[in-house]
Amino acid sequence: MAQSKNSVRRLVQGNEASMLGALYAGCNFFAGYPITPSTEIAEGMARMLPKKGGRFIQMEDEIGSMGAIIGASAAGAKTMTATSGPGFSLMQENIGYAYITEVPCVVVNVQRGGPSTGLPTKIGQQDTMQARWGTHGDYTAISVAPASVRECFEQTVKAFNFSERFRTPVTVLSDEVLGHMREVITLPEEGEIEIINREKPDVPAEWYHHFEATPNLVSPMAGFGEGYRFHMTGLVHDPEGFPTADTNEIRKKLSKLRNKIVRFSDELVQLETTMMDDANIAVVAYGTAARAAQQAVLMARDKRIRAGLIRPITIWPFADDQIRALLKGIKTVLVVELNMGQIVHEVDRLAHRHCKVESLNRFDGEVLDPVEIFKRILEVK
Amino acid sequence: MPATVQPSDVAYNYLRVKKNFPNVWCAGCGIGTVMGSIIRAIDKLGYSKNDIALVSGIGCSSRLPVYCDFNTLHTTHGRAIAFATGVKLAKPHMKVIVITGDGDGLAIGGNHFIHACRRNIDITTILINNHIYGMTGGQCSPTTAHDKKATTAPYGNLENTFDVAQLAQAAGASFVSRSTVYHVQQMDKLIGLALEKKGFSLFEAISNCHTYYGRLNKEGDAVSMIQDMKKIALPIKAAKVLPPEKTKGKLLTGVLWDVEKPEFCSEYQKLIDNFKDEREKNNA
Incomplete structure (x- = not known):
C-alpha cells in the first residue's frame, strides 16, 4: 500500500x-x-x-x-x-x-x-x-x-x-x-486501490440473458428491480436462467462455472516469496503460520542453510504453475500448517517425484513458534 | 403456449408463456389456482412487474415463480424467506412475495419463518398448505394431521400439527389470513389485502394433493378434495357469532389477525436518515 x-x-x-x-x-x-x-x-x-x-x-x-x-x-x-x-x-x-x-x-x-x-x-x-x-x-x-x-x-x-x-x-x-x-x-485513501464492480448489461431488457455466454465467460449482471426481469434457480439452467435437463446445456453451464475461473487464474494468483532465488529447501506456509515460517527461514539463513519461503496469498485456485516453477532445483519442501495437513497434498501433487515433501503441523490451538519450524528445517534439510 | 391461457386472460400478460410450460403440477393441483389468484391480485393493485420479486424455496409450490414474468428467485429448501429478507432490505421499494409450502416453510424453513414474523419485515408470504410433501413423493409434513397417512407415516401420523395462522400470529406477524383453493374470489381478495399490508403478512392457501394425500387417505380425487374444502371452511366473521359446538372441526377463513406494529425496513430507513447530516458533512 x-x-x-x-x-x-x-x-x-x-x-x-x-x-x-x-x-x-x-x-x-x-x-x-x-x-x-x-x-x-x-x-x-x-x-x-x-x-x-x-x-x-x-x-x-x-x-x-x-x-x-x-x-x-x-x-x-x-x-x-x-x-x-x-x-x-x-x-x-x-x-x-x-x-x-x-x-x-x-x-x-x-x-x-x-x-x-x-x-x-x-x-x-x-x-x-x-x-x-x-x-x-x-x-x-x-x-x-x-x-x-x-x-x-x-x-x-x-x-x-x-x-x-x-x-x-x-x-x-x-x-x-x-x-x-x-x-x-x-x-488507504479513496481511489488508492482499484475497486472493481460487476459489469451491468447494456442491452434492452427483452434481449437480456442473466447467464449469457461471453468471451470471458462472465455474464453482465442486472439486479432485481432494475427493469430486467429474470429468473434465478439452484437447478442447472440455460443462459436465460430457466431450468434445463438438456445434456448439452448442463455441460455448458458446469464448464462455464469452472472455466471462467480456471482460464483466467493468472488474474487471481498472489504469491509472495522470500529468499527463494538460491534456495534448496523451500518452506510453504500461508496465513498466520507464514509469519513464524518467515522468521524460521531467516534463522536458517543465519546458519547458512539455503532456505526460502513460498507464501500463497491466493489459496484457491492454487498457484500450480508458479509453485511448480519455484520448486525446480529444490531438494526438500516443508509445508507448515495449523492443521493435520491440507495444502501439503496440493504441494505434494506439484512436487511429485522432483523433491521430498515434508510437513510440520500444529493443531492444538496454538500458533507455531519460529524455533519449532527452524528445528524442523534442520531435521529435513 | 398452454391451451388454458389465452391472450385475452389477465394472467397471459404475467406468465412466461413462451417458455417453461407445460408446468410440473399434476392435473387438478390447487397450486395453479393460487398462482391465478396472485396474478389477479397484483393486476388489480396495478403494481409494476419490475417492482415485484417472487422468492421461493423447494417443492411443488416453490416451482410457481418460474412461470411468472416478475423478478423470480427459486432458492434452496426452506430458505426463501432468508433470501427474500436480503432482497427486501437491499431494495425496500420492491414488493417481495415468498411462495412456500407446508414442508418448505414450516419444517426446514420454520426458523426463518418465525423470525421474519418477529422482525415484521414487509414481506408477503403465501404458504400453500397441502398437508404433505408432494414433490418427493408423499411424505409426512408438519401439517399432516394426526393419524393421517403418508409414505413416511404408513401406519398413520403419530405427531401433531402446526396451526400456521396461530404460529405466525404468536411469532409476531402483523397480518394473517387464510382461504382455500375452492374459494377463489376470497383468495384473490385476501392476497390483495396481504400485499397491501405494511409488515409481515401471511396468506395460507389450503390446497389439495390428491396424488399423494388424497390417495393415501382415501379422500378421493381433486374434485372431491376441493369440494371437501367447501364443507369445512367457515368465515371467521360467521364463526364469531356461532356457538363453539358449531365451529368445532371447521377451518376458519378470512382475515384472522391484523395489527399495526413497527416494520423493520422502515425502522432501518429512519436510522439511516438519522445519520444523513453526518453523511452530508463528510461528503462536503
Missing part, C-alpha cells in the same frame, strides 16, 4: 481491518450471525453501515445470513458475511447456490480450531479444504488468506474485486490470531 500525505496511520485489529476493507470496497449490505472469533466484523458493520447508507441485519442463523447476502446481491448490493468454522459449515448449502447462480458475495471465515465446536477462542487453519470443496457438486472456488492486519484490509478489498469480476462467492480465510491481533497500518 503506497503512502500519501492524506493516508491515516492507525492501530487496527485484524477483524476491524476486514470490516474497513469491505467498506472501502463498497460493501453496502452485511448479514451475519454472532460467532467467536469473528463477531467484531458484524459489530463494526452494525455501527458503520447505517452511517454510510448501507444496511446491516443480524439473521437467525448462518444459513439465513448466507441467504440474505445472496438475495441482496441479486438485488444489486455488494454484500458480505463473516463467520467461523461451525457457521461456515452451515453456509455451505447456500454458498453452492451462489456458485451455480453466479452471485458475487464475500464470506470472511475467521478460522478457529475444529472439528465441530472445537476450539472457539483458538487458532486453526483447518478450513482450507472446506473453502475449496465445502459444498456439494462441481465448481471452482476462489479463496484468499491474509497474513497480517494490513492484508486483512487489502485482501478483503481483493475478495470483493474477485467476486465482482468473476461473479462468484469468494472466501477470505482469516483466523483467530489474525482477527484479534492489532498492528499499525496505513489506511
